[in-house]
Amino acid sequence: MSISQSVECPLTTKDTVILAGNLANNNGRGSGHVTVTGRRLTSHTSWIEVGILGSQVDILGSGRGRYMGQVEVSIYGSGRGR
Numbered sequence: 001m002s003i004s005q006s007v008e009c010p011l012t013t014k015d016t017v018i019l020a021g022n023l024a025n026n027n028g029r030g031s032g033h034v035t036v037t038g039r040r041l042t043s044h045t046s047w048i049e050v051g052i053l054g055s056q057v058d059i060l061g062s063g064r065g066r067y068m069g070q071v072e073v074s075i076y077g078s079g080r081g082r
Helices: none
Strands: 002-010 016-024 028-040 046-054 059-068 071-080
Touching: none
Parallel strands: none
Antiparallel strands: 002 016, 016 028, 028 046, 046 059, 059 071
16 A cells, blocks of 8 residues: 655745655555655746655755656756765
């Protein structure tokens, strides 16, 4: 069984905070993570994101995205804590 939820909270017309989480259970063993991401629109077709994932291994990620017609293109990088 798996449960996921995300909520986008607009702070301004350009800034948004995204809170997301996931819980999974299989044969009595569970896992999950929580993500907090900040997104800033840099133009009407592009944005930049920085996020922190909290789980068994902490990860800091960042990305940049752009809308190209009907297609969304995103590039992300991440680093591990611990």
